[in-house]
Amino acid sequence: MLLNPFTFHAPKSLSQAVDLYSSLENVKLQAGGTFLLNNLKLLKRKGVKTPKHILSLKKAPELKGIFEEGGMLIIKAMTTMNELFDSPLLTGNMDVLKVAAKNIGTSQIRNMATVGGNLTCRYTWTEMPAIMVGLDADLYFTGQDGKQEILSAEEFFKASAKTDKIFTHAAIKKDPQALIAYRRVKKTPHLDIPLLSLLIKTNPDGKKFKNTRVAINNCVAFGQRDGKLESFIDQSTRSKTLAQEALNHLDEPIYDVRGSDYKKHISRVAIKDAIAGLMEKS
Numbered sequence: 001m002l003l004n005p006f007t008f009h010a011p012k013s014l015s016q017a018v019d020l021y022s023s024l025e026n027v028k029l030q031a032g033g034t035f036l037l038n039n040l041k042l043l044k045r046k047g048v049k050t051p052k053h054i055l056s057l058k059k060a061p062e063l064k065g066i067f068e069e070g071g072m073l074i075i076k077a078m079t080t081m082n083e084l085f086d087s088p089l090l091t092g093n094m095d096v097l098k099v100a101a102k103n104i105g106t107s108q109i110r111n112m113a114t115v116g117g118n119l120t121c122r123y124t125w126t127e128m129p130a131i132m133v134g135l136d137a138d139l140y141f142t143g144q145d146g147k148q149e150i151l152s153a154e155e156f157f158k159a160s161a162k163t164d165k166i167f168t169h170a171a172i173k174k175d176p177q178a179l180i181a182y183r184r185v186k187k188t189p190h191l192d193i194p195l196l197s198l199l200i201k202t203n204p205d206g207k208k209f210k211n212t213r214v215a216i217n218n219c220v221a222f223g224q225r226d227g228k229l230e231s232f233i234d235q236s237t238r239s240k241t242l243a244q245e246a247l248n249h250l251d252e253p254i255y256d257v258r259g260s261d262y263k264k265h266i267s268r269v270a271i272k273d274a275i276a277g278l279m280e281k282s
């Protein structure tokens with residue numbers, strides 16, 4: 001299907017992108033394009049007006065790369081899922097990002113889809129949001145006035161991932177002692193989108209765990225924390241029965257939202273399995 005005509009802009013720096021973004025009317029950002037281009041087709045099919053300008057972020061060097069800086073892992077917005085998977089920096093418990101990237105879509109999608117697109121596209125069936133919330137990432141944005149804004153991933157997704165700014169990078173504080181469990185359930189064997197993604201991060205502390213973060217994306221709402229489960233895990237003594245007992249301490253409304261019985265069941269299976277996995281590692 002031919003798209004409605006638009007003007008394509010490919011600025012060569014972040015500042016050019018910011019200038020264009022603030023001056024053009026009826027403009028949409030393009031990262032990898034995997035959702036955007038589908039959307040343009042969908043809107044045309046529905047007879048809805050499509051944007052007059054597409055602003056690609058692909059050529060801005062400031063938006064590319066993964067590196068470490070003062071104990072922080074910095075992942076730039078235009079990093080593709082395949083680049084994440086190939087990064088030599090994602091070692092130790094940070095390899096959870098590789099595991100997540102490897103599971104996303106198909107190899108064609110992973111070649112194009114970016115971390116920035118995954119976090120900001122406002123679809124709920126994506127898994128990077130729960131990962132970033134669980135890892136307590138900070139998300140950096142540059143506004144149309146050129147000013148930087150920093151939001152924790154938790155704040156960003158609590159506010160429904162709305163932004164009129166350009167997301168530039170995520171910063172994650174490395175915590176090599178933390179134990180991390182990530183579980184993901186796919187929707188169908190054919191089109192691989194997640195039904196559920198779950199990340200639990202915790203630190204063993206004597207016979208207990210501390211600083212536990214449980215982030216879940218039930219793919220109906222955005223990635224969020226289960227504070228009730230976190231408190232239970234932190235207050236309990238580590239034991240073989242912890243994974244089973246934890247199921248009595250879930251913040252139920254998170255799992256009930258438009259949840260089918262299968263979805264609720266699979267959440268419980270994933271949580272139990274993740275906690276059992278953490279027990280084994282500790």
Ligand SMILES: Cc1cc2nc3c(=O)[nH]c(=O)nc-3n(C[C@H](O)[C@H](O)[C@H](O)COP(=O)(O)OP(=O)(O)OC[C@H]3O[C@@H](n4cnc5c(N)ncnc54)[C@H](O)[C@@H]3O)c2cc1C
Pocket residue numbers: 028029030031032033034035036037057077103104105106109112113114115116117118119120121122125126127128163165166167168191192193194
């Ligand atoms: C068939 C298919 C299967 C998929 N399966 C999975 C899966 O299993 N798991 C999963 O997590 N994801 C999945 N995805 C989603 C995919 O991983 C991408 O995250 C998603 O398609 C958007 O990324 P993109 O880089 O292509 O963004 P684009 O499509 O280019 O952008 C979409 C929108 O995001 C916003 N945006 C993008 N970048 C920025 C930025 N830097 N700053 C501000 N706003 C920005 C803009 O509003 C833009 O219009 C799937 C996608 C498809 C098409």
